[in-house]
Amino acid sequence: MTAGAATYSVTVNGAKTPVFAPPSRRLSEVLREDIGLRGTKVGCDAGDCGACSVLLDGQPVCACLTTLAQAAGRDVVTVEGLPSAGFANLQQSFLRYGAAQCGICTPGMLISAAALLQQKPQPTESDVQDALGGVLCRCTGYARIVQAVMNANQPLPDPADPAGGAAIGAAVDRLDGGPKVAGTEVFGADFWPGDALLVRAVRSPHHAADFTFGDREKWRGANPGILLVLTAADIPGENKFGTIPAFVDQPALAESPARLKGEAVALIVGEPDAVAGADLDRFPVIWHERSPLLETEVAKSEPADRVHAERPGNLLISGLVRFGDVETALRNSAYTASAQVKTAYVEHAYIEPEAGVAWLDGDTLVIQTCTQAPVMDQEETAKILGLPKDRVRIIPAAAGGGFGAKLDISLQPLIGLAAIKTGRPCRMVYSRAESMMSTTKRHPSSMTATIGCDAGGMVTAMQFDGDFNTGAYASWGPTVANRVPVHASGPYVTPAYYAKADAIHTNGPTAGAFRGFGVPQGAIIQEILYDDLALACGVDRLAFRAQNAFVDGSRTPTGQIIQGVGIAECLAALQDPWHAAGAEIADWNVANPDHPRGIGVASCWYGCGNTSLPNPSTILAGIKPDGTLVLHQGATDIGQGANTVIAQIFADALGMALRHVTLVGPDTALTPDGGKTSASRQTYVSGKAAELCGKALRAAILRRTNMDDTAVLDLNGGALVAAQQGRKEQLDLSCLAPDANGYAISATETYDPPTLPLDENGQGVPYAVYGYGAQMAEVQVDIALGTVKVRHMHAAHDLGRVINPTLAIGQIEGGIAQGLGMALMEEYVPGRTENLHDYLIPTIGDMPKITSYLIEKPDPEGPFGAKGLGEHVLIPTAPAILNAIRHACGARITQLPALPFRVRAAIRKAGG
Ligand code: FES
Ligand code: FES
Numbered sequence: 001m002t003a004g005a006a007t008y009s010v011t012v013n014g015a016k017t018p019v020f021a022p023p024s025r026r027l028s029e030v031l032r033e034d035i036g037l038r039g040t041k042v043g044c045d046a047g048d049c050g051a052c053s054v055l056l057d058g059q060p061v062c063a064c065l066t067t068l069a070q071a072a073g074r075d076v077v078t079v080e081g082l083p084s085a086g087f088a089n090l091q092q093s094f095l096r097y098g099a100a101q102c103g104i105c106t107p108g109m110l111i112s113a114a115a116l117l118q119q120k121p122q123p124t125e126s127d128v129q130d131a132l133g134g135v136l137c138r139c140t141g142y143a144r145i146v147q148a149v150m151n152a153n154q155p156l157p158d159p160a161d162p163a164g165g166a167a168i169g170a171a172v173d174r175l176d177g178g179p180k181v182a183g184t185e186v187f188g189a190d191f192w193p194g195d196a197l198l199v200r201a202v203r204s205p206h207h208a209a210d211f212t213f214g215d216r217e218k219w220r221g222a223n224p225g226i227l228l229v230l231t232a233a234d235i236p237g238e239n240k241f242g243t244i245p246a247f248v249d250q251p252a253l254a255e256s257p258a259r260l261k262g263e264a265v266a267l268i269v270g271e272p273d274a275v276a277g278a279d280l281d282r283f284p285v286i287w288h289e290r291s292p293l294l295e296t297e298v299a300k301s302e303p304a305d306r307v308h309a310e311r312p313g314n315l316l317i318s319g320l321v322r323f324g325d326v327e328t329a330l331r332n333s334a335y336t337a338s339a340q341v342k343t344a345y346v347e348h349a350y351i352e353p354e355a356g357v358a359w360l361d362g363d364t365l366v367i368q369t370c371t372q373a374p375v376m377d378q379e380e381t382a383k384i385l386g387l388p389k390d391r392v393r394i395i396p397a398a399a400g401g402g403f404g405a406k407l408d409i410s411l412q413p414l415i416g417l418a419a420i421k422t423g424r425p426c427r428m429v430y431s432r433a434e435s436m437m438s439t440t441k442r443h444p445s446s447m448t449a450t451i452g453c454d455a456g457g458m459v460t461a462m463q464f465d466g467d468f469n470t471g472a473y474a475s476w477g478p479t480v481a482n483r484v485p486v487h488a489s490g491p492y493v494t495p496a497y498y499a500k501a502d503a504i505h506t507n508g509p510t511a512g513a514f515r516g517f518g519v520p521q522g523a524i525i526q527e528i529l530y531d532d533l534a535l536a537c538g539v540d541r542l543a544f545r546a547q548n549a550f551v552d553g554s555r556t557p558t559g560q561i562i563q564g565v566g567i568a569e570c571l572a573a574l575q576d577p578w579h580a581a582g583a584e585i586a587d588w589n590v591a592n593p594d595h596p597r598g599i600g601v602a603s604c605w606y607g608c609g610n611t612s613l614p615n616p617s618t619i620l621a622g623i624k625p626d627g628t629l630v631l632h633q634g635a636t637d638i639g640q641g642a643n644t645v646i647a648q649i650f651a652d653a654l655g656m657a658l659r660h661v662t663l664v665g666p667d668t669a670l671t672p673d674g675g676k677t678s679a680s681r682q683t684y685v686s687g688k689a690a691e692l693c694g695k696a697l698r699a700a701i702l703r704r705t706n707m708d709d710t711a712v713l714d715l716n717g718g719a720l721v722a723a724q725q726g727r728k729e730q731l732d733l734s735c736l737a738p739d740a741n742g743y744a745i746s747a748t749e750t751y752d753p754p755t756l757p758l759d760e761n762g763q764g765v766p767y768a769v770y771g772y773g774a775q776m777a778e779v780q781v782d783i784a785l786g787t788v789k790v791r792h793m794h795a796a797h798d799l800g801r802v803i804n805p806t807l808a809i810g811q812i813e814g815g816i817a818q819g820l821g822m823a824l825m826e827e828y829v830p831g832r833t834e835n836l837h838d839y840l841i842p843t844i845g846d847m848p849k850i851t852s853y854l855i856e857k858p859d860p861e862g863p864f865g866a867k868g869l870g871e872h873v874l875i876p877t878a879p880a881i882l883n884a885i886r887h888a889c890g891a892r893i894t895q896l897p898a899l900p901f902r903v904r905a906a907i908r909k910a911g912g
Helices: 027-035 088-096 106-119 125-131 143-150 177-182 216-221 272-277 326-331 374-385 412-422 432-438 477-487 519-537 541-548 567-573 575-591 642-654 682-705 805-824 877-889 900-909
Strands: 006-012 015-021 053-056 059-062 075-077 197-203 209-213 226-231 264-270 285-289 315-323 335-343 355-361 364-370 392-397 426-429 445-453 459-471 497-505 597-607 617-623 629-632 661-664 712-716 719-724 727-731 745-751 770-782 787-798 849-855
Touching: 006 027, 015 027, 027 053, 053 106, 059 106, 088 106, 088 143, 088 177, 106 125, 106 143, 106 177, 125 143, 143 805, 197 272, 197 412, 197 432, 216 226, 226 412, 264 272, 264 412, 315 477, 326 445, 326 459, 335 519, 355 392, 355 412, 364 374, 364 412, 374 392, 374 412, 412 426, 445 519, 459 477, 459 519, 477 497, 477 519, 477 597, 519 541, 519 597, 519 877, 541 567, 541 597, 567 575, 567 597, 567 770, 567 787, 567 849, 575 597, 575 770, 597 877, 617 642, 617 682, 629 642, 642 661, 642 682, 682 719, 682 727, 682 745, 770 877, 787 805, 787 877, 787 900, 805 849, 805 877
Parallel strands: 006 075, 197 426, 364 392, 459 497, 629 661, 787 849
Antiparallel strands: 006 015, 053 059, 053 075, 197 264, 209 285, 226 264, 315 497, 335 445, 355 364, 355 426, 445 459, 597 770, 617 629, 617 745, 712 719, 719 727, 770 787
16 A cells, blocks of 8 residues: 555645545545545445445545545545534435435435535435436435435424333334434444554356366465465365255365356465455466356256256256145136236345455454344354354344345455454455345346235136246245245235246356345336236226235235235235326326326235244343343344344333344344344344333333332433322342343343245245235336336335334335336346446336335234334335336336336337
C-alpha cells in the first residue's frame, strides 16, 4: 500500500484527517481500513450498489470509485457524521418507519437521502425515488425507505412502548435497529483485530477441471509477505461439508477435480497488502478443463462423466407425493390444461458479500462471520478442522442479507484453518464476483404439469414433473426435491395428485436454499394453468381460486388434515381491488391498445420449518440479581426481525413490558441452539420456544410469590414485583443464589414441531404449521417493446397473528421486490453475470405501489396463533405478474424471466 504513498489531508466528518496512502487508494478503503470508519459499506467495489455512498463537498459519491487524491482537501461526510450534520431525525425516521431491515444498505440510503434533504427538505415520492435510485436494497422493497425520507423533517410518531402483555401486535421499533441507522452495526467485514492476516482463495476458472499444483513454495518465496499457501492436503479433519447429513459432499478446498466455476482449490495467507496485491493468475496451478455438464437434460442422460461418480444419472434425489387415480381423473375432466415452464438461476444478491474473521482464544477457535446457521457452522467447521465441537465458537456478525445462501458454509473453515496454521487472526472478505460465483443460487427448473377441472371449475386432478438443476453439490437440493411435490398443488383442494421433483447435478453453481426452496418455481406453472382452466370454463379467475381454496379440515396432497387455514380470507381481501381494477382496465385498454393493462392473481401456501425432520429451537431467559431481564436468543436475525418478534412473544408470555428485555446473542457460547434461520421457521419455532420459556419463567416467579396466573408482573428498579387482587409481593432477587448462568431465576424451553415422516407415496405430516397468501398484480405492457411495468401489487397474507405490523409489511414488500425480479429481470448466467452491473435486481424505480392486507386466522399450534411469513411473500408475486401480462396482451410466458424479447415472442405467438 505504501508504494507511491504520500500524506493527504481530508476533512472527514468535520475533522481534518491526515492520510498516508497512495493517491489512487479508494476512498472507501481509506475510510474503512485506514481511518476506521466502517459505517461506509462495500457491496460491489464497482459503482453498482451505492452502499459506499458518502458526501463529498455535500454531493453523494461512491467512495469505491473516488480516489484519495480526489478527496484530498475536501469535505467528506460519512454515516457516522450525519448527526452532527443535522440528520439525526432522518436516522430516527428510518428506525420508526422500518426502513432498515438487514441494514447493510442503510448508510448509503441515509447519505443519499441527506443530500436530497439538504436541497429539498420536504421531498415528494418521486424526488426520493430519483435521489435514491443509485442505491440498491435487497430486503425492503424500498417503500419504507421512501416513507422514512419523506417524513424525515416531520415530527416522528413516538416509539411504541407497549405495557406488559401488549407487545404482540405493537409496531415497536426493531430492537436491534439503533446501530443499523447509526452506521455502527458490525457486519462480517467490519471487525478484525489489528494484527489480522488476510486470506484469499485461488478459484477454478472452469466449470469442470482436473488440476495439479506446481511449485507453491517457489511462488510463495517470490511474493514477500505471503506466509502460507494452503490446499486440501492441509485440512486436518474431514474435507467435506453439507447441510443434510445423508448428502454431505462439498469440500472446503477442492481436491481434483473442481466441479464448478469459482470453487476454491487453495488459500494464500499473509500480510494484508501482500495478499491483496498478489497476482493469483500466476499462482502455480495447472488446469485440465473437462467438458462441463451444464444442462439437466444432458446431465440426466447418463453421460460418460458424472459430477459425482456415486450418483447415477447425476440424480441427487427424487421427491414424490401421490394419491388417487390421476390419469382417470384427468381423462374424465371437462377441461385440462398443460404447460412446460422453465425458470433461471436466481442470485441472492444480498448487498453484503461473505466476510469474517477467525482467531484463537486459548485453545478455542473463534469465528465471527455473517451466517444464518451458527450451530451448523460450528459443527461443520469443527469436523473439517478435526476439532471437538466445543473448541469452535461462532459469533454471528450482523448479516447484510442472506435469503438462504448464508445457510451454507462459505469461508468459515477457510479462515479457521488459516488461523490455526498461523496462530494469528485471519480475515477474509469475498469480492462481489467471488460471492456470486461460488455461493448458492435458486434452482433453475424445467417443469411440466397438467391440471384438470370439471365444467363448473372445480379442480379434479394434477400431474407435475420437475427437473431442478441442483448444480455441483447437494446443499439444499434434497429439501427442494422434497418440498416442491408437497406444495405444487398450491393451497387448493386437489382430489387426485401426482407430483415428482428430481434434483439433478450439473457443473453449474450449486443451487441451494433461496426464499421458498423451489416452491416459487412450482407455483408459477400451477398458477398459469389455473388461469388456463378459469378461462376455459368461463369462471372469473379470482373466483376460480376461491372456490378451490383449502378450508379448515381440508386434506392436503400428503393426506394431512389442516386447520387454521386463511387462504379464503386472503382471496376475499382481494375481491374489491380485483373488481375495481378490472373495470378501470377495460376502459384504459380501449383507449390505449399499444400499452394495455392487465390484472393477475396467484396464491401461496408454505409449510414452516423443516420437511418431516427434527427442527428444534431452545430459548433461555433469566433475571439477574440486579433485576436485569435477559433473553438468550440464538436465532440469527438477517433483517427479517427475529430479534424483535421473538422478544415480543417472550415478553407477552412472561407478562412483562418489552422494554425490560435485554437481548443476548446469537453466539454459540452464550445462546442455546435457535436452529437455522430458514424456511420461515423462526417466528413459529423459536417464537414457540420463546412463548414456552416466557410462560415457564412466569410460572417460576408465581410459585415464589404464591400467586396464580392472573398476577401482574413488573420490574421496578432492581426489584421484581408481583401484584394480585390488592396484594403486592416484592421478590428480593439478590437473596436468591445465582445459577450457573448468573441468574436468580431462569427458565429454558425447547420446542420441536410435531411432524410425521412421509411414506413412499409422500403421505404424512410434513409440517405442523402452514402460512397462506394471495397477491394481485396490475401491470402495463408496451406492445412494441415487450417491456412490462408493474403498477400496483396487492398482497394479502395470513400471519395467524400479527406480532409486529411494521416488520410484517416490510417482509411483504421485500418479498414482492424479489418476486418481481424473478418474474421480469433476474437471470444468473454462470461466467457472464458475476456482478451487480450485469445481474439486475429491482431498483427503487422498478417498484410498484404495494398495498398489504394482514389477515389473522390463528394457527392452533403457532405461538399465540402466529405463522411464518418470510418465504410466503415471494411465492405468488411472479405468477401474479405473469398472469397479469397475459391478461393485458395475451402473452402466455413460459420461460422466466419475462425479458422483453420473451414477452415480444409470446405476444407474437398470441397473434399480437
Ligand atoms: S461498493 Fe461502491 S457502489 Fe458498491
Ligand atoms: S435493508 Fe437494504 S439491503 Fe438489507
